[in-house]
Amino acid sequence: xxxxxxxxxxxxxxxxxxxxxxxxxxxxxxxxxxxxxxxxxxxxxxxxxxxxxxxxxxxxxxxxxxxxxxxxxxxxxxxxxxxxxxxxxxxxxxxxxxxxxxxxxxxxxxxxxxxxxxxxxxxxxxxxxxxxxxxxxxxxxxxxxxxxxxxxxxxxxxxxxxxxxxxxxxxxxxxxxxxxxxxxxxxxxxxxxxxxxxxxxxxxxxxxxxxxxxxxxxxxxxxxxxxxxxxxxxxxxxxxxxxxxxxxxxxxxxxxxxxxxxxxxxxxxxxxxxxxxxxxxxxxxxxxxxxxxxxxxxxxxxxxxxxxxxxxxxxxxxxxxxxxxxxxxxxxxxxxxxxxxxxxxxxxxxxxxxxxxxxxxxxxxxxxxxxxxxxxxxxxxxxxxxxxxxxxxxxxxxxxxxxxxxxxxxxxxxxxxxxxxxxxxxxxxxxxxxxxxxxxxxxxxxxxxxxxxxxxxxxxxxxxxxxxxxxxxxxxxxxxxxxxxxxxxxxxxxxxxxxx
Amino acid sequence: xxxxxxxxxxxxxxxxxxxxxxxxxxxxxxxxxxxxxxxxxxxxxxxxxxxxxxxxxxxxxxxxxxxxxxxxxxxxxxxxxxxxxxxxxxxxxxxxxxxxxxxxxxxxxxxxxxxxxxxxxxxxxxxxxxxxxxxxxxxxxxxxxxxxxxxxxxxxxxxxxxxxxxxxxxxxxxxxxxxxxxxxxxxxxxxxxxxxxxxxxxxxxxxxxxxxxxxxxxxxxxxxxxxxxxxxxxxxxxxxxxxxxxxxxxxxxxxxxxxxxxxxxxxxxxxxxxxxxxxxxxxxxxxxxxxxxxxxxxxxxxxxxxxxxxxxxxxxxxxxxxxxxxxxxxxxxxxxxxxxxxxxxxxxxxxxxxxxxxxxxxxxxxxxxxxxxxxxxxxxxxxxxxxxxxxxxxxxxxxxxxxxxxxxxxxxxxxxxxxxxxxxxxxxxxxxxxxxxxxxxxxxxxxxxxxxxxxxxxxxxxxxxxxxxxxxxxxxxxxxx
Numbered sequence: 001x002x003x004x005x006x007x008x009x010x011x012x013x014x015x016x017x018x019x020x021x022x023x024x025x026x027x028x029x030x031x032x033x034x035x036x037x038x039x040x041x042x043x044x045x046x047x048x049x050x051x052x053x054x055x056x057x058x059x060x061x062x063x064x065x066x067x068x069x070x071x072x073x074x075x076x077x078x079x080x081x082x083x084x085x086x087x088x089x090x091x092x093x094x095x096x097x098x099x100x101x102x103x104x105x106x107x108x109x110x111x112x113x114x115x116x117x118x119x120x121x122x123x124x125x126x127x128x129x130x131x132x133x134x135x136x137x138x139x140x141x142x143x144x145x146x147x148x149x150x151x152x153x154x155x156x157x158x159x160x161x162x163x164x165x166x167x168x169x170x171x172x173x174x175x176x177x178x179x180x181x182x183x184x185x186x187x188x189x190x191x192x193x194x195x196x197x198x199x200x201x202x203x204x205x206x207x208x209x210x211x212x213x214x215x216x217x218x219x220x221x222x223x224x225x226x227x228x229x230x231x232x233x234x235x236x237x238x239x240x241x242x243x244x245x246x247x248x249x250x251x252x253x254x255x256x257x258x259x260x261x262x263x264x265x266x267x268x269x270x271x272x273x274x275x276x277x278x279x280x281x282x283x284x285x286x287x288x289x290x291x292x293x294x295x296x297x298x299x300x301x302x303x304x305x306x307x308x309x310x311x312x313x314x315x316x317x318x319x320x321x322x323x324x325x326x327x328x329x330x331x332x333x334x335x336x337x338x339x340x341x342x343x344x345x346x347x348x349x350x351x352x353x354x355x356x357x358x359x360x361x362x363x364x365x366x367x368x369x370x371x372x373x374x375x376x377x378x379x380x381x382x383x384x385x386x387x388x389x390x391x392x393x394x395x396x397x398x399x400x401x402x403x404x405x406x407x408x409x410x411x412x413x414x415x416x417x418x419x420x421x422x423x424x425x426x427x428x429x430x431x432x433x434x435x436x437x438x439x440x441x442x443x444x445x446x447x448x449x450x451x452x453x454x455x456x457x458x459x460x461x462x463x464x465x466x467x468x469x470x471x472x473x474x475x476x477x478x479x480x481x482x483x484x485x486x487x488x489x490x491x492x493x494x495x496x497x498x499x500x
Numbered sequence: 501x502x503x504x505x506x507x508x509x510x511x512x513x514x515x516x517x518x519x520x521x522x523x524x525x526x527x528x529x530x531x532x533x534x535x536x537x538x539x540x541x542x543x544x545x546x547x548x549x550x551x552x553x554x555x556x557x558x559x560x561x562x563x564x565x566x567x568x569x570x571x572x573x574x575x576x577x578x579x580x581x582x583x584x585x586x587x588x589x590x591x592x593x594x595x596x597x598x599x600x601x602x603x604x605x606x607x608x609x610x611x612x613x614x615x616x617x618x619x620x621x622x623x624x625x626x627x628x629x630x631x632x633x634x635x636x637x638x639x640x641x642x643x644x645x646x647x648x649x650x651x652x653x654x655x656x657x658x659x660x661x662x663x664x665x666x667x668x669x670x671x672x673x674x675x676x677x678x679x680x681x682x683x684x685x686x687x688x689x690x691x692x693x694x695x696x697x698x699x700x701x702x703x704x705x706x707x708x709x710x711x712x713x714x715x716x717x718x719x720x721x722x723x724x725x726x727x728x729x730x731x732x733x734x735x736x737x738x739x740x741x742x743x744x745x746x747x748x749x750x751x752x753x754x755x756x757x758x759x760x761x762x763x764x765x766x767x768x769x770x771x772x773x774x775x776x777x778x779x780x781x782x783x784x785x786x787x788x789x790x791x792x793x794x795x796x797x798x799x800x801x802x803x804x805x806x807x808x809x810x811x812x813x814x815x816x817x818x819x820x821x822x823x824x825x826x827x828x829x830x831x832x833x834x835x836x837x838x839x840x841x842x843x844x845x846x847x848x849x850x851x852x853x854x855x856x857x858x859x860x861x862x863x864x865x866x867x868x869x870x871x872x873x874x875x876x877x878x879x880x881x882x883x884x885x886x887x888x889x890x891x892x893x894x895x896x897x898x899x900x901x902x903x904x905x906x907x908x909x910x911x912x913x914x915x916x917x918x919x920x921x922x923x924x925x926x927x928x929x930x931x932x933x934x935x936x937x938x939x940x941x942x943x944x945x946x947x948x949x950x951x952x953x954x955x956x957x958x959x960x961x962x963x964x965x966x967x968x969x970x971x972x973x974x975x976x977x978x979x980x981x
Contacts, residue, residue: 078974079901115936116868141897145888152887155927160934167931174927179920185897186912189904 002046003071003085003136006095007129009039014125021118029110032121036102036128043095058487059088061210061276061495064138068092072205075142080192080202084139088491089484090341094135094261094268097345100470101260101352102128107463108356109253112363113161120161120253123153127257134265140188140273141204144181147229147265151177154254154262161251163362169242169249176242180232187225191277194218210276210495223278227285230274233266236289236326237296240319244303247315248368252359255311259318260352264344267325271340271492275329279496282330289330290413290420296323298423301430305437310368311358313438314351317394320427321347321402327424328409332496336412337489338482339405345481346401346474350393353467357387360460361442364453370438375447380455384443386464393471395435396428401474501561508559508567510549511575512619515612518542522608526601532593539586539604543611547579563683565619569980573828574618574750581743581835582611587955588843589735592644603643610636610739614747621758623672623682626751630668630715633744634661641732641740649857653731660724661715668711674704688759705767715748718808719777722801726789729797730857737793738842741800742835749807753827762814772812772911778805779918786925792858795925796841799884802918803834809899809915813906822905825977826898832973833883833891833966840959841880847873847952866933872953874933876960883963885926886919891966 013035020027050068057066064070070086087095105124113120130150137143151174159170188204195209196202203209214222232239243263247255275282282289300320307313321343328340360383361376362368377384393400396407406428414421456464474481506513522538525531550572558568565571586607593600613633620626638661642654676682678700679690694701714721729737755761762768782802789795807830813823845858848866867874883892896919903912966973 076971076974078971078978148888148893152882155930156934159931160936171924171927171931175920175923178923179916182916182919186900186904186916189897189900193901193904 001071002042003069003087004083006039006042006046007132007136009035009042010125010129010132013038014122014129017125018118018122021116025114025117028118028121029106032106032125033103035125036099036106039128039132040096040099040103043092043099047092055089055484056487058494059491061207061491063207075139079141079204081141081204082139083142084205085133085136085142086138087136088488089486090268090271090488091135093341093345093481093484094264095132097264097348098128098131098135098261100466101256101348104260104352104356104463104467105253105256107459108256108359109251110459112252112359115161120157120251123157124253124257126150126153127157127262131257131261131265135268138206139204140192140206140209143273144185144188147184147269148178148181150262150265151181154257157254157257158246158250162249162254163251164249165245166249169245172242173246176232176239177229180229180239183225184229187222190218190222190225194222206273212277214278214281216280219278219281220284223274223281223285226269226274226277227289230266230269231289231292231326233269234263234322234326235266235319236292236322237299237319238292240296240300243319244312244315247318247355248309248311252356252362255355255359256352259315259355260348263318263322264348267322267329267340267344270326270329271337275332276492276495282332282496286330286332290327290417293323293326293330294420294423296320296326297427298323298430301427301434304434305430308370310361310370310373310438310442311355312368313370313434314354314358317354317431317434318347318351320431321351321394324406324409324424324427327413327420331409331413331416332493333412333415334486334489334493335408335415337493338485339408339410339412341485341489342401342408342474342478342481343405346393346405346471349467349470349474350390350400350402353386353390353464354394356460356463357383357390360456365451370441373442374445375443376453377443378447379451379453382456382461384439386456386468387443388439389468390471391435391439395431399472399475401471401478404475404478504556504559505561508553508556508561509565509619510553511546511572511579512565512612512615514546514549515542515579515608515615518545519605519608519612522601522605526605530599530601532600535601535604536586536590539608540583542608543579543583543586546611546615547576547583550576550579560621564622564625565616566621567619570750570754570824570828571615571618573977573980574746574831575615577832577835578611578614578618578743578747581739581839582607584839584843584955584959585735585739588738588839588846588952589733591952592733592735592846603640606636606640606643607739610640611743614743617747617751620751621684621754623675623684623687626755627665627669627672629751630748631665633747634665634715637661637736637740637744640736641728643736644733649731650733651731653728656724656731657728664711664714664721666711667707667714671704671707671709671711674700674707678704684755684758688761691759705764709767709770712748712752713774716745716752716804717801718774718804719781719801720774722778722782725801726785726794726797729800730791730793734793734842734846734858737796738839741796741842742838745800745804746831746835749804749827749831753811753824756811756814757820757824762811762817762820765815768811768815771808772908775805775808775812775911776914778802778808779914780805780921783918783921783925787921789925790860792845792860792863792929793842795929796838796845796884799922799925800838802922803884805918806830806896806899806915807834809903809908809911812908812911813902816906819902819905821978821981823902825974825981826895826902828977828981829898829970829973830895833895833963836959836962836966837880837883837890837892840876840956840963841884843952843956843959844873844877844880847956860929860932863929864932865935865937868937873956876956877933878930879960879963881926881929883967885923889964889967891963891970894967894970 017028017031073083133146304316328336616629678694678696717725786798810823883890886896
């Protein structure tokens with residue numbers, strides 16, 4: 001039940017925040033902070049209560065009893081659909097990331113949003129609830145439900161509180177995700193019907209559908225349905241075009257959520273569902289998927305370098321970084337998978353911080369154009385230092401989380417496809433170019449003397465410091481994260497037999 | 501006729517009796533409140549008497565009608581839809597100067613026609629029901645007779661729908677000539693032995709199908725739909741879009757099932773082709789509209805396209821149960837959603853001379869002006885778009901499941917493509933509703949008493965309930981079909 005409570009905390013928190021606006025315009029922000037904080041504390045307490053040896057157990061694929069937490073309630077027995085939520089090390093890691101970035105998002109929107117703050121915070125919390133559901137749902141129908149439901153509050157965040165071109169960006173975001181999501185729904189139904197043909201009963205449960213022997217062609221097309229939905233969300237080249245628009249037009253908190261956690265739902269879907277459900281079809285797809293990942297790394301980096309808009313630059317850098325995730329997943333060995341999981345977490349934190357910076361700059365300067373910035377370091381040294389820190393994190397400086405992630409992916413990939421690894425390593429160089437170019441453009445050079453701008457305050461520095469500490473921790477002592485993910489990755493690799 | 505026969509026909513008797521009583525009441529004492537109350541009472545009694553009829557169902561009553569659970573489910577649905585329409589029209593009628601009483605009489609008669617269609621197992625009953633329903637609808641569409649738009653819509657509907665009815669009749673006449681029977685089941689048996697040659701049967705089938713497809717507004721017989729929806733008073737549009745279509749659909753489905761027309765593969769494949777046309781054309785044409793009622797008109801064309809998918813699924817007798825169940829669930833979800841959507845539109849332009857015409861800019865910033873109304877409209881639109889947690893999603897899931905069980909990949913591709921296009925125009929309405937106050941200059945006040953809000957909340961509650969806890973209805977439908 002505790003997993004339901006976790007999601008309910010966010011849902012109900014959203015309702016309260018929405019209505020709290022009637023009393024006081026500041027109250028919704030406190031309610032949102034309290035409700036994300038409560039959810040995080042609750043997660044910590046339920047995890048702390050679990051016996052320590054549970055975390056090193058390899059979760060089994062037959063049922064959820066060996067998972068950290070598992071809940072199954074009948075929901076729509078007519079179609080064998082259940083309310084099945086479960087948590088293992090991977091979900092726990094991503095849940096923690098979601099809630100931490102949720103706190104950051106609330107902090108980022110604190111003074112930025114003046115128009116209807118109640119509804120804003122409500123949508124923010126509902127998006128978080130949807131994402132938590134995605135990371136926890138093990139019934140494929142329920143998973144799809146959360147997958148779609150998290151879109152609507154996100155759409156509203158962009159469409160109502162976004163920047164100048166918000167209608168276009170919000171619509172594009174929704175249509176890309178919805179159209180690919182429908183293909184996934186189709187694939188889910190096909191899979192369940194195959195289960196009916198072979199097991200004699202209809203079920204949408206992950207455990208019942210794993211290891212289903214499928215005819216080659218059918219498996220291929222069904223797998224593609226999942227793959228498309230997840231790579232659009234990831235996003236992988238060439239389905240990334242919604243991302244720069246959505247990220248650029250979204251309000252700061254929206255960008256933080258989009259880049260920090262919504263993209264990770266795509267990676268999570270590939271790792272949890274797409275590859276384990278269709279190991280053989282994924283094996284055939286692996287070269288193409290890795291090529292897409294590689295194309296994303298290079299193309300994203302090139303386009304990032306060509307941007308003059310601060311947020312667009314960060315958005316394209318996400319395309320580049322998520323390419324590493326795709327590479328790591330389809331290399332499908334322990335090192336590469338560890339790297340992919342690490343990249344999900346580290347990229348979530350570093351990009352969220354960069355978007356928060358971009359938002360702060362836009363709020364102060366009313367522009368995202370880097371040509372109109374320059375010399376900001378002198379006027380706002382704290383912002384400059386933060387920007388520098390997260391820029392070098394993004395380019396993969398050793399000692400920070402992103403480096404660990406990318407080096408693990410490259411090491412794992414080298415064992416499978418040495419040439420691809422060599423080309424992917426170029427991504428590290430191009431990242432250095434665009435990240436440093438960004439700092440140089442915005443923060444160095446001669447400052448505009450007319451400009452008066454306020455540096456980061458306590459609230460913003462607190463959020464920044466938390467994210468810096470997280471990245472340092474991930475970079476210097478990544479072992480706890482690796483240990484948490486390892487049993488899950490072992491179990492997932494066990495499902496695909498000999499491996500991809 | 502035995503007592504059981506009467507019991508089985510009780511819903512029809514109640515509706516007919518209620519209509520007569522309302523007629524008499526209007527002749528002696530004109531009073532809108534009383535008429536409304538009697539109309540609602542009649543509908544409640546008719547819906548309630550379905551329970552009594554269910555005890556003897558399934559029962560063939562005369563060669564014309566059969567009271568089976570399917571018919572009774574639709575009777576309840578039509579009565580509920582008519583009651584919601586009556587309640588939503590009250591404020592419409594209040595601003596209407598003279599003689600609003602007959603409006604409710606016409607509504608009852610139209611509902612009676614729809615229920616007869618649900619019962620029909622004979623061509624005579626089908627034609628009677630169809631005409632009773634359509635003729636009442638012509639008058640309902642034109643009811644605000646002082647404005648030009650409804651009159652134009654009614655004239656268009658009268659002429660075209662009349663032609664469609666005549667076509668259907670001619671088709672049935674040819675069928676009779678070829679087979680010598682008008683009973684659905686016997687018709688199916690005789691078709692194999694018909695001696696007049698395949699040409700006559702082909703023409704007959706084409707004419708019957710074209711006429712009924714017109715009533716369903718299936719592409720390419722859809723041209724009347726946007727104009728009539730646009731011009732008719734919004735509650736009537738809701739009734740027209742749901743009850744009249746569901747009734748024709750169920751009659752068509754029963755004709756196919758009883759006469760086992762699914763063995764004529766080419767006929768069913770044509771249905772599938774029209775389904776694809778409807779899904780794609782309906783959604784594509786809706787993209788071009790700026791009038792919300794026209795958007796919903798094209799969207800209803802697309803929805804009928806999704807629904808027609810079940811005909812192809814029925815080809816395989818093993819999947820027929822699931823296909824019919826999917827169709828019934830879809831019609832229930834679609835009826836609740838569409839009535840709610842049009843009901844909410846009635847409130848937007850209330851008190852304006854051009855209230856039939858609801859443009860996108862009329863809902864601009866509605867979320868800030870009328871949060872409740874906008875929230876309800878949002879749910880209705882999301883349900884039409886098939887987003888989870890709403891009835892529309894479960895309905896679409898049903899159709900997808902049925903199509904997957906039959907392996908109809910082309911239809912599924914069209915369904916996915918159509919739904920993806922559809923998201924755009926539903927979201928466009930949502931986007932207009934969320935525009936900030938500084939972006940629009942809408943001074944229009946939306947009105948509507950608490951009653952109308954209550955009925956809207958109730959409908960939205962039903963949509964959410966069917967989307968979140970669909971199991972009871974699913975289990976019930978599975979048990980009766």
